[in-house]
Amino acid sequence: MAKIQVLDEHLANMIAAGEVVERPANIVKECMENSLDAGARTISVEVFEGGITRIVVEDDGEGMDPEDARLAFCRHATSKLRTEDDLFNIGTMGFRGEALASIASVAEVVLQTDDGTTGTRLRYSYGNLVDQEEGRFPKGTRIEISGLFVRTPARFKYLRRPAYEFSIISDIVNKIALSHPDVRIALSHDGRPVFNAAGSGSRQEILYQMYGRDVAASAVAVDEADEDFHITGYVVQPKISRASRHYMFMSVNGRIIRSRQMQDALIDAYADYMPPGRYPIAILDVEVDTQLVDVNVHPNKWEVRISKQPELMELIRETVRKAFDMQLRTVEISTNTIEIPEKKPNRFEEQTRRMAENGDFRSYEQSDESCSSDNRAASGQTVEIHRRGQSFPLHPDQEQIAQKPDMPQTNSPEPKPEAHRQPQLFDRNLHAPMAAASQDLPDTGDRTDLRVSESQTSVSIDYPVPVQPVSREEFHPQAQGKAFFEHLRVIGQLRDSYILCEGPEGLVVIDQHAAQERYHYEQLRERLRHPDGQTQPLMVPVLLKAGDRVLAGLEDINRQLASHGLCFEAFGQNQVIVRELPLWMNDVDAPGFLQDLLDQFAASEIADPAALRKHITATMACHSSIRFNRGLTMEEMNQVIRDLQACSQPYHCPHGRPTVITLSDTRLRREFERG
Ligand SMILES: Nc1ncnc2c1ncn2[C@@H]1O[C@H](COP(=O)(O)OP(=O)(O)O)[C@@H](O)[C@H]1O
Ligand SMILES: [Mg+2]
The missing domain is CATH 3.30.1370.100 (MutL, C-terminal domain, regulatory subdomain)
Structure with missing residues (x-):
């Protein structure tokens, strides 16, 4: 009798899950990438106990019709790839059509989606479709994953403490936010808001959230191109450095990637300003014709192969050198500033920082290289003289918010009644139109719930407002030459x-x-x-x-x-x-x-x-x-x-x-x- 059998689909999915869904952070990455591919302008990620008990990712993207929603869970089912040629011309984050199938094979999944015409809710339990119902939901997609690896104890055992798992998630969310600064992204852990990116397009604001004012204010914008590549992003002035490589963020056509070579090119470019053993903070996004990039290197899609790599490395070095040649200037003593609301790293960031500094990221980062944490300049030198009792010049009503994070913010001269106070995550003075638009949303009474406006297809999330503590002028000091x-x-x-x-x-x-x-x-x-x-x-x-x-x-x-x-x-x-x-x-x-x-x-x-x-x-x-x-x-x-x-x-x-x-x-x- 023949010994070879074709594996059934469920088993095949579980095997694929081994590569795609190693831990909660991979799930978050896959779901967020799906949201981005669906054209989402807003993505909310809620994580419970490091994602081990529950992950909810919700977006305001194009959604799916009932048939697609069902197909989405089949292995190798994708809307992003049709022909062989497409495989060498991929502009989306996903293309393998295996994330949802893999996730659903090792967890309980509830998918709720609406394409603006029809809506569907599907429930999968460890590979089996449990039920499917049609109905109307807010436009977009909400996917809830719970009970991860409960039926696969060998995998479950490898999950680490929730705080550790969360630190990896937080890192990935930060990276995705940096590579898509125009998308509003919020992350909460156990109901507490941890990170939110306003979607204003400013990576510098995101840097501020991640590492605080000094880093954001020392970030020099870069924008260089040659015939094939266009590099944009920020390189932080070398007076601030780090003890590990984890602070160099790379993306290619918006896809977050790991690239030792690109990091080395960056380190090389900084070599004249930094002692050995110290590493820069930088964010670089490379735009390149999709035909020059092979994204199909590994199922987890962290790696890419780039044609003309030597040229890209030279452009990176050139970009950094030029940025510093043009931007270097004396450090200015600021005597009257500032009891700056220096962003205090929260518990997770602290932990992430410690892990990164202790090299405790090894298992996660065998190939990854980042962490989200703040940490003062390595030299320990502070050139600002902080005077007590004075606060950083915030916009008057931001100042209030800064002191009382729970207070709702409104741009309207007349205070709105409680019921019409707005979800605050993305409401900021800098983004008044968004704040104003969302003021018409009904209040569901559940402050941490995601709420979706029928009329605007925009998701708003009710978290405290981030303040914008660094003025634009400070971001762009004049170079002195x-x-x-x-x-x-x-x-x-x-x-x-x-x-x-x-x-x-x-x-x-x-x-x-x-x-x-x-x-x-x-x-x-x-x-x-x-x-x-x-x-x-x-x-x-x-x-x-x-x-x-x-x-x-x-x-x-x-x-x-x-x-x-x-x-x-x-x-x-x-x-x-x-x-x-x-x-x-x-x-x-x-x-x-x-x-x-x-x-x-x-x-x-x-x-x-x-x-x-x-x-x-x-x-x-x-x-x-x-x-x-x-x-x-x-x-x-x-x-x-x-x-x-x-x-x-x-x-x-x-x-x-x-x-x-x-x-x-x-x-x-x-x-x-x-x-
Ligand atoms: N958040 C989402 N919004 C709209 N469509 C989605 C979303 N998530 C998944 N899909 C659909 O499900 C399909 C399968 O998703 P996935 O398994 O991640 O594979 P891939 O992203 O590689 O195509 C996608 O091609 C897409 O059509
Ligand atoms: Mg996908």
Whole structure:
């Protein structure tokens, strides 16, 4: 008798579910992608206990007619692909036609949908259609998934704590919001609103929600194109960096993706501003002809294959470099701002942050690379002086809302009666038309329920209003360029450490050590790009302490450093000796530099020559710079300024800290209450 059997559909779906529905976050992703494909302008995601007990995704998209609603649950049933050619020209998020079938095979699913003419409600239980009824519902689709993996204990067992599962969901929702900033997206957990994106088209506002004001205000818009690719998004100034790669968000034609190569290109572009081991925050969306992208790499659709990849990587590097060349400016001291309503990370964000920083994302992120959390600038430097008791200049009625998140917001001069108060999630002064439109909605009395306006086909959700705390001007400060330095007049030196100048916009303070570090860094970088390999023997060799790791890795170190003319020899039990030095190290404090180099190797075993070269350069720049506490003559101070002006990136030291800050005339006037 034949041993081979064709699997029945239910079993086949369960197997497919293994790839598509690994955990609640995948379900959220698949459902949200379906909503986007259906043209939704608003998507609400409600999650309970990390999605393990219940997930509800509701949209105001085109909906389905009864027949499609039933077909949607069949394997390989899709409205998005018809012919072989279509497969190489995919502009939708979905195309495999297996998400709903997979989800329904491992959970209880209730789908309610209405295309504006007919409506259907379907109930599936672990692969079986339980009932189907017709009726009228709000236009769009609502899908409710519960009891995930209850019948598949082997899978259930791999679910982690609700907080962990939720952090992954929250991360995905953030990413989708960043890649579709024009769609209103709300996320709640156990009934509590966690995130909402107003759909205003501003990624910067979403960044603000995710990471707070500093990050949003430091985000530089990018928009570059070549013949094939168009890149838009934001790159956050290098003064804010992170300890992991999780903060670089990529999408291709609106599809959130994972791409190590794109991340590497970004890191490379930031390399001149950031020390090794620190990573940027950035959002890049790449628009490209769908024919150049193969999205059919894995059922979970996280990966894409891009033709002309090297060109794209070069464009990414170019985009970031240009953005910083144009946008770099001195950091301005703001003295009167601001007890900023600095967004406090909520519990989940905190947890996500901790997990990311501890590397506890491994199981989730084997291939993923993000997390949603806030975290202060790595350098720990804050250039704002916060004065207590003053709040950030909010719009007057936003201020009220900010203090009392439960208060309804209205743009109407006359307060509306309670029954007509509006769902608040997306109601904001910035989006008055939307707020005004939704004021006509009936109140169902259930404040957390999703409510749909019959007349407008728009879904509104009743959550507190996010405030908009960063002014547009702050988002787009004027770039200063290098001509700035021509107009500086040295006034004197403060504490043998800072050079004080009168500048075009006010008082300019230069950190003499950081400024010289920048200058030497750039000089050395040039020299190291073309090392001549010439060395000079030392009369007195340099002896350095070395631990086991260094001694064991000497060969490796020497190989990496050979082109730079450096060579270490083991000397006794725990020392190494250097007998000659390359000429480029002439101005350098050799023992300090060499010891740093060995320590760095012991800590990270850097084997990447580019990172090592950067490290060498930054370490050397530091060792060859004016010390922080040293009195300078007027001529020396002017020289520091001329040196800075000669730099291609004068406003940050190689570690990303500012070299120059400005206290503007306006600030000074305000401080002295001259209006
Ligand atoms: N939220 C939704 N709104 C409208 N149609 C939907 C929605 N979700 C699913 N569908 C329909 O169900 C089909 C199957 O969905 P799915 O299993 O996710 O496969 P795919 O998205 O790959 O086509 C889709 O092609 C689409 O026609
Ligand atoms: Mg789909």
